[in-house]
Amino acid sequence: MTYFMLFLGLCFVLGGLAVASNPSPYYGVVGLVLASVVGCGWLLSLGISFVALVLFMVYLGGMLVVFVYSVALAADPFPETWGDWRVLGYGVGLVGVLVAGVVVSGVGEYMKLGVWTVDSGGAVFVRLDFSGVAMFYSWGVGMFLVAGWGLLLTLFVVLELVRGLSCGAIRAV
């Protein structure tokens, strides 16, 4: 089981690598799908099923689908992807940076720390992920409002950036 967890972690990093090293976003998003599926698997292994489900439905089923639809509008006919030697260089470079980071930061020694699963918590008889979300609506309402405003702000900023059809330097279809 430990090796399965390690495999999930490796796939997560490789998915991230696929996103970062792919010159075309249409193929890079495949790496994003892999990374988020594997991240869900990791969360499930800790017992955090609710957040994993939310991640799957909202991230993959909502945001990625919208991304795919919007780039289908503006796709170029022959995007370049893996198969170019330059991309191999990106991949090797990114893996090298990652290994150097892990070694330098000494994060490897933290692998020995135990992991709290979602059923632990002593006097708390509800699962931690549900109660965490409930906390978000009660004690954490300030953070909730701020996070909600942040997301809404991102929407407004994107709308402002692509406003004007072809009048500006960012081409809007």
Place this chain on the structure above:
Amino acid sequence: MNPHAKLITTASLILGTTITITSNHWAMAWTGLEINTIAIIPMISKSHHPRAIEATIKYFLVQAAASASILFSSLINAWSTGQWDITQLTNPTSCLLLTAAIAMKLGLVPFHFWFPEVLQGSSLTTALLLSTAMKFPPITILLLTSNSLNPPLLTLMAVASAALGGWTGLNQTQLRKILAFSSISHLGWMTIIIIYAPKLTLLTFLLYTLLTSAIFLSLNTSHTTKLSTLMTSWTKTPMLNATLMLILLSLAGLPPFIGFLPKWLIIQELTKQEMTSTALTLALLSLLSLFFYLRLAYSSSITLPPNSTNQTKHWYTNKNANPLIAILTSLSILLLPLSPLILPTI
């Protein structure tokens, strides 16, 4: 810009800054920084010119990477110590990463390359916001975590910032780039002293904000963005050019003006900490930036351009001068006699 968009971006800038400044949990500090980054993007790309869009992209990428690094540093600390308090950052990896991340946010030397290009791509008022208001949350985080930063890295970055801010600013003719390099070298002065006397960093930052606001608003009145335009701008607002010269000399740190106070106090504090050679190096490196401030002062008031201007002063009187310029200019030039009031609180 659309009034609704302007309202949303301005309100979000104020919200983001307030959240970061008043936070004691790392998540809130990070949230405020991200809100600030997102909210200023439409302001930088306001003119929809390709250079402005490029500046927006560069700003977003660098600030997002820096915010992510801040988040990672707080996560590593939370993993090893179990708490998220901003003032209790103790894990050495976190301290190193945080120092680098704040340097990226502010524009200290190995991470300064984005700053002149972003300032050059934005309008003068947006450049003012980027140099002063957007630096306020990272400086606050720096002050809050001042005893958790990594001293050798910080000293290295500070001296290098003073050096590179001076040297790379020497060959510039575009005013926004010159002011970007002046900001980088002032940040060097601010960060050299943060570990020993954080209040001096705050003082330097506030005085730098005052002086830079005065300069940007004065330049905005006559719409000058280059050295050659500065030379003929005396016909539009003669008094403003004369005061611009004095503000520039104040920014350079020359004694009768308030810009001298932070440099003096920082050198004094460094000497007390037995870092005399560092103090000497910084003082000598600020001579480089003095050169380009003097060049700006020379172009604005001391000399006349070689081309002929049609008349001594322009006839039209609709100068949309911001009333704030009068206040900021007076403060920038005349505030030094108040320093005995400031000294006991340092």
